[in-house]
Amino acid sequence: MAFVQVKPGALLSPVPPVLVSCAREGEKPNALTVAWAGTVNTQPPMCSISVRPGRYSYDIIRQSGEFVINLCGRDMLRSLDYCGVRSGRDEDKLKNCGLVCVPAENMQFAPAIEGAPLYLSCKVASVTPLGSHHLIVGSVVGMGVREDLMDADGRIRLDRGDLLAYSHGTYYSLGQALGFFGFSVAGKDAYARRMKELRKK
């Protein structure tokens, strides 16, 4: 089937819609919704977020040198959307959404958001102006997993976090687990065992 050529746009998807929390000395913390976010390095772990420099949180992140990425589950959808369309300049978004801040590992100012399936504490490593957005790369210096998503054997069960995805203006739940990394070259027995595990989740 042929491709139709259209005007280039920001259509890479699905992307992770996350709540980025930040704070600076003597002020209440703020949260900003970011969908232009991703992992950029495995060893050491690093993430990036892209933020418009006019956003209220931008200066906070630049001045404090830190931010926390909170993954979002389905029960956070309304807050996630609200923090993307309102500004911390005009209101206390965290309070208005009923979101509660808790200390994040290795962060001096930026909190984590209670109830998030997982949070990543990030120290700003670099900031690169690209146009509408600035690319902020952060080193992941701490990570917290919601208690109920830790197995008895210490495994992180992110599959039980009911994570949200974002694609072309729409929020989605994650659907069916279809395969595991490397399934296409797995032996028959390993494949059957791993797929059975996945489907059970």
Added chain:
Amino acid sequence: MAFVQVKPGALLSPVPPVLVSCAREGEKPNALTVAWAGTVNTQPPMCSISVRPGRYSYDIIRQSGEFVINLCGRDMLRSLDYCGVRSGRDEDKLKNCGLVCVPAENMQFAPAIEGAPLYLSCKVASVTPLGSHHLIVGSVVGMGVREDLMDADGRIRLDRGDLLAYSHGTYYSLGQALGFFGFSVAGKDAYARRMKELRKK
């Protein structure tokens, strides 16, 4: 509920598992699976991919200065996984997966992959070594949408593309459409109308 602190890792998710296609003069094209990918700028549109410098495709992308990001639908899952675990150094992955290359808009060498819901033609804008991976930022200079995902009125219907997501080692389909950007502040009538549209899809 409390957080359990664990060793920091690359757990931002879900992320978009994409097939990155590339080529250089006089050689067969290659494809590489990348999950460390995202949008980094809206105006002008820019994407990033993070690639280990030892990967076969890394030099091809550096030397040609271009790559194509192919979003992947469910019918491409096996190829997507296979191109992430095998190397173009050892075999013709595209051929072995039965993937067909077609010209990509504004690319001299890199092809698009037939059947992808959408592709983004990218010119390398910068390369930043971070550790295990190099962050490659690309300017989106062309975009193609699979014919059947264009509405009669010219709207892109990515929601019909059956896109894949990746989270913590597992591939997922996208599930239910839960809301649209801005739903939390939409008026009652606009909310009802838009949600009806979403659920119909």
